[in-house]
Ligand SMILES: [Zn+2]
């Protein structure tokens with residue numbers, strides 16, 4: 187009864203390559219996300235940067251840029267850089283240096299059909315004036331730090347449990 191799904195055809199598991207560009211189109215990006223999910227970060231730096239939470243696509247280490255000389259990189263911490271278009275200011279990426287990985291804002295890309303928000307981080311830094319509905323994993327700053335400690339310190343952590 188699942189014969190149709192077994193046919194060779196467009197696979198629904200693996201997302202297609204995404205193409206996005208900034209407002210002025212000086213910078214464009216293409217990459218293939220590993221999954222169809224979006225994470226939201228409520229930390230004060232993301233909200234300062236974006237004017238609201240950062241809605242990021244899954245982190246990737248491979249991405250192709252056109253007009254890369256138009257990207258300005260701001261070192262927002264010892265372990266991260268934030269890239270934006272020099273001309274129009276559109277946010278292009280959050281770059282996590284320990285993993286050499288990019289988190290691209292979902293808003294850069296059109297469509298994203300079938301994508302869902304699966305995680306919110308720095309939930310304890312979220313102001314009271316907004317909330318995202320629905321159920322998903324919500325991590326506090328402390329929980330996020332535990333999750334990424336190994337990458338940031340460059341050491342493997344023993345599981346304490
Ligand atoms: Zn631009």
Ligand SMILES: [Zn+2]
Nearest residue numbers: 227228229232
């Ligand atoms: Zn953040």
